[in-house]
Amino acid sequence: MTVKEVGSEAALRNAHCELDGLTPKQALAEQANGALLIDVRLEAHSAGIAGIPGAIVIDLMLLSLRLDPTSEHRIPEADSWDSRYVLFCEHGQSSQLAASELRKRGLHRATHMTGGFEAWAGAGLTTVHGSADVRS
Structure with missing residues (x-):
């Protein structure tokens, strides 16, 4: 019997393994090819x-x-x-977990x-200031 890891750090490790995380320049290239960049920062x-x-x-x-x-x-x-969809937050952890959840839901x-x-x-x-496209 295997023991399943639990907790926040385990969730981040699992998300890291299943996602093809992009560098900022790769994200920009994907956006140019039709990907949507999604800002999930509360402050945004x-x-x-x-x-x-x-x-x-x-x-x-x-x-x-x-x-x-x-x-x-x-x-x-x-x-x-x-x-x-290429998600981003301020430092990368919240968007990593969110992208993992979206994949589990079929995206x-x-x-x-x-x-x-x-x-x-x-x-x-x-970067731009004050012109956010808020869709919440």
């Missing part, structure tokens, strides 16, 4: 915080509902189980950006 719902051009802000608690193609509450872009191409927004900004990629 407030005006004035820096964000990523073209990213959609969705409350972490509503994420699966808003991206489920069968939900009446989905965003218009969530029209296929095959859609590519098999969901992933996350390693290092989150902090890594994006640190890579010198373009």
